[in-house]
Amino acid sequence: MTTQFDNVYHGAGKALGKIRFSNAGLGWKPLDEGATVTIPADQIVGFAWCRVARNFQLRIELKGDESDESAHLATFENFQRDDHERLATVVRDCYDKPLEVLELSLRGWNWGSAEVDERDMKFVVRNKLAFALPLANIANSNIAGRTEVSMEFLNPKEQQPEQNTGASSGAGGLPFNGPKRNRPDQLVEMRLYIPGQIEREDEEEDVKKPVNDDEEADEEEEESAATAFHNAIKAKADIGQVAGDGILVLKEVLVLTPRGRYDIDLFPEFLRLRGKTYDYKILYSSITQLFLLPKPDDIHVLFVIALEPPIRQGQTRYPFLVLQFPREEEMDAELNLDEDTIQTKYEGKLKKRYEEPTFRIVTNLFRVLSQQKVNVPTGFTSSIGQESVRCNVKANDGTLYPLNKSLIWVSKQTILVPYSDVYQLVFSRVGGAVASAKTFDLRVETRHGGDHTFQSINREEFDSLNNFFAERKIRIKNELADDAASMGKAVDELLDEDDESKALPDDDDDDEEEDEDFEDESSDDGGSPSEASSDDDDAEFAEEEDEKPKIKKQKT
Template sequence: MYGIHREAFNDIYLNLSKKHGVTRFAESGFGWKPTSGGEGGTFTLDASKIISAQWSRAARGWEVKVLSRDSNEGIIQLDGFKQDDYERIAKLFKVWYSINLESKEHALRGWNWGKAEFGKAELSFNVANRPAFEVPYSEISNTNLAGKNEVAVDFSAPTENGPDTNGTLGGAKFRGKKALGAKDQLVEMRFYIPGVASKKEKNDDGEEIEDGEQGEEQNAANLFYETLIEKAEIGEVAGDTFATFLEILHLTPRGRFDIDMYENSFRLRGKTYDYKIQFDSIKKFMLLPKPDDMHSLIVIGLDPPLRQGQTRYPFLVMQFKRDEEVNLDLNMKEDLLETKYKDKLQSHYEAPISVVISDIFRGLSGKRITRPSRDFISHHEQSGVKCSIKANEGHLFCLDKAFMFVPKPATYISMDSIASVTMSRVGGAMAASRTFDITFTMKNGQNEHQFSNINREEQQPLENFFRAKGIKTKNEMADDSGAILAAALQDEDLASSDGEVANRGSADEDDESVDEDFKTESESEVGEEFDENHESSGSDSDEEMADADAGGDSDGPAEEEMAERPKKKQKMAK
């Protein structure tokens, strides 16, 4: 590739790589090669693709930043030059590439306010006409309107594979290549943009016309948001949309999102938030029949989790009506369908929408669909049981190798990490006789997961399932059965056969009338309280109390208060 004349520089880092290499410039272009034992492979760029170059101070010395014509390559950063190398590099760029190496100084004032400018390949934040920092569009994974005047920008997270599939470090074909630089990295940035702004008109090449008429004024934050989506190509993926589903109800995060499915990713489009999620991020995929015989749930486990500001969502929970069917023709070329997705996808679907979405997800992502275990059937012949995590109600599903609680907080518990499960009663005697709790103790000894308010009828099916899966089970309910029974019998003794104690809610309604009658006959109060021979009960007063409470609620005052109130009514009757 290189001609006779070439210039070489050692200890240069490509795109914030962890290890250095050698950079060689020649008339036909330049290249970078890692040193022995370095990561990745060789990177080259043809001279015809170089648009501009910039010299500035950087992390490891001085940097040459090259802007490429290839949209996949974007910006190439070569870091690690010495200050004395400027004259030498500027001359070869001028002679070989006919490009001026522009020297730029960064703003060092430390201000957090300035002017944002959208370049061809990066967003530049300028302070006093000097760049404070630049954000390459290739590093932006998502953006959302976080408020009326606030825009949130999410950055690409590191991938598990590191370099791309072709072995090119950072390279030109890798979106989010700076994510390989370090373990700690910036994942979100927010811009506060007040006021209004006008969108400039563009020519046929997409460039803004300086002297053109100003468009209609709109919120400046909205304009920034729309421009960033356009520049960073957020939501746009290579290839056509294979399938689209509109207004899908999501329980976590709550809202309705349109789902667009592509070859390597899918997109959630909502009124406020817009996400693009790679299929590689899907770690779990579950299809769960909700125990109401009306809905089905699709649960998708993500790593890294979905982010909305400071909130992280490791699971997506979608809800569908079981009787809602969809008629869909897959938007995919026949040759692609017959070669890459043969026996994985169909050209036409006509089935319940939850089944269609799960089948397409499985075909495109290659992920296995997890369903509830056949070894568990609840007392009501369902796959899940109703319960609560603290104040959040939901359903706990028994899978073959794990337990899943949905919708909020979506909790996944692998059976391999469970040390033991304890079944116990918590609460008052009567309440505990109808419901019980289960607590999962984990092997790491740090976390416990407690599910409460489970119907007493589900005890035996759950206990049988735990034992079938070899989970150590402790039943504390058998130990306190005698105390529960005694407390229940005591409650029955305290309650009259006419339901006087149980239906005592109307006693609260008699408070004002009792006070008025009490004041009119206050002279006999001493005799009632201090006379040992004073009658405290009578058939007439009992009948009156029963009549007063006949239509009352069960949520009345305590029994100690009820013991005094009949006395006042007896006295009033006299």
């Protein structure tokens, strides 16, 4: 015996479908194209009925999978109020389970209590559930200030194109790559304001213990409610450190973007960037390119990691990680891998033990784990023998590296331009005389309409850059030569006009002499009168001014 309900949504999806119940389990199928969701009867733990934005929701608690914590709950919405009795009968007859009624808080308050259990973060208002968020959906948690906790829900696995096939998987099955009208909305971030301090059982012992001001401040920070909630989220959700699985831990690595010192934990499938404030989980599959770039000071080396999708700090996206290492710094590291794993899984590309410069060890590990090539500068040499040039983008100073297949500018906001996306390169100088200019600008016009202008490049770098790009058969427009030619032509025209004026006959010598006399008399007092000028000088000046019109009147 089967029972069917029409016009039902699965989860947060926008596609309507049909849900059918039977003794073997239940299945949901969309009316249009999309993935079919099936749930076996032996996986069902319980049923609940509650009011939601789209009429009523059926919540099904599942046994789930230890490897997939997100598969412990399935929801179906848009049931009507009259469907309750019929659905309760079906659940009782097919699965021998009651349909519990879950009362929700409908006050609309944005304050209450946040509770963290084994699987969910629940927001409760006056002992009634306002909403619940599965901990498995929390991708990251950070403390934004002393009293705010930020939770990010954009799971890196869901952002990978090869993962978003829309196939049914546990409670998922959401058609991320289906038609846009069927794609679900995605909650990206939520912030909770959690003031106050937590209560500790050993509070009296702490009071008796004498502490100085610094220790007291640290103690208060450790006892803040926001910190306790953040630690609970990290402990329950899959965003904490995975013990025993780490390959290597890099301590206190200087990261220029996003700026700070981070511990980098390398795992077989992902890395974790752990700082004092922010914590990131980055899949190796999201690493698209690697760059090893020497800094102009010859003391440090930059290691740039391109990410797609980028990591986030609030509304700020960081598509590049920029790590800096001292060139002479060496590290003695031993990987948490056995020889069989190194030979079989990593094809002998890793070593059990390293005694090399730190940047070489890190570069080799990222190259093998991410399966990406490392791009290094080759073929370009500046006028001072370096592999880069200094320049500005707007008000930011940075370093431009011409590579074999792309241009990369490293600063606070790294810019990467593949040559395949370049329409043309324009050498120009905006403002000032070109002949005397010590710098020039390089404007990169892309095929998609966006331009990047690298300003204030040393004039001596023009030949090396021009030859480098010409060898790669990139279209080049030289406005410097055009401006110089235009200026030369203008100078020639002025000289020709001066020669012509000298060749013309002088027909009015008397008038010319009188005009020169007139200007000579007036030019003596071209400036403002000084404070030392006497009244006699002013009188003489007035008499001269009275005589000038008389000379003019004698002209015929």
